[in-house]
Amino acid sequence: MLPIECENEEMYVSDASKFVNMISNGKKFENVLYDFLKSKYPTKHIEEQVKVGKKIGVDKKYIVDVLIDRKVLVSAKFQDIGGTAEQKIPHEIVNLQHLCETYGYEKAYIVYSGTGFTLMESYKSPEMSKYINAPNVKILSFEEFKEEKIDS
Numbered sequence: 662m663l664p665i666e667c668e669n670e671e672m673y674v675s676d677a678s679k680f681v682n683m684i685s686n687g688k689k690f691e692n693v694l695y696d697f698l699k700s701k702y703p704t705k706h707i708e709e710q711v712k713v714g715k716k717i718g719v720d721k722k723y724i725v726d727v728l729i730d731r732k733v734l735v736s737a738k739f740q741d742i743g744g745t746a747e748q749k750i751p752h753e754i755v756n757l758q759h760l761c762e763t764y765g766y767e768k769a770y771i772v773y774s775g776t777g778f779t780l781m782e783s784y785k786s787p788e789m790s791k792y793i794n795a796p797n798v799k800i801l802s803f804e805e806f807k808e809e810k811i812d813s
Contacts (some may be wrong), residue, residue, distance in 0.1 A: 665784035689724050689776050690739035690774050690803075697807065698727060698735070705811075706730050713766070717759040725760075733811055734760060734769040740777035754784070754795045768811075774803040 695709050711728040715721065727735035734757055740746045750771065757769035773781060783789060785800050801809060 678744070682782075684734055684752045690714045691737045694735065694772060694803070694806075695727055698729065702729070702811065714760045714764040717745045717756050723756060723760060729811060732767045734766050736769070736771045737779075738771060738773040740773070741775040742777045743779060744777060747778050750780070750784050751789075751793055754793055754798050754800070757798045758795035767797070769798045770806065770809075771798065772806045773800070 672812050674742075675765040689710065693709065706729070708728045709726065711725055712722045713725045713728060713734060714723050716723045729735065736753055736757060738746070738750070738753075753771055757771070760766055761769055779800070781800060787793045799809075
């Protein structure tokens with residue numbers, strides 16, 4: 662097992678579900694995700710809060726939560742109560758696909774955590790992919806993501 666330091670406590674990769682319970686906001690989730698990736702992939706170049714291009718349709722920079730080996734984008738989403746944040750996910754999917762196609766990133770992930778998400782399964786459904794074509798973007802819960810093998 663690989664140690665992860667989070668909020669002055671040492672956790673282990675196999676115990677990742679336990680420290681998700683310590684998360685109370687989006688920034689803390691970004692930190693947990695970053696720490697998790699640094700521990701799981703110590704030989705990869707992992708950066709946080711990186712300008713990776715421009716958002717689709719507007720002249721505004723897109724800052725990704727985590728960038729892996731300058732090839733893989735990771736957008737962290739946390740929502741602990743119901744609300745409109747998850748309704749912005751389709752736009753995030755389109756932005757990430759745009760970044761992959763326009764700037765040459767290989768893959769992008771939307772990694773989510775929290776009990777407030779109610780639409781994520783529909784966003785991951787084959788029906789949704791009929792309307793949003795984003796072959797480079799994968800939506801995963803943090804639990805699913807920790808099992809994902811990232812090749813770059």
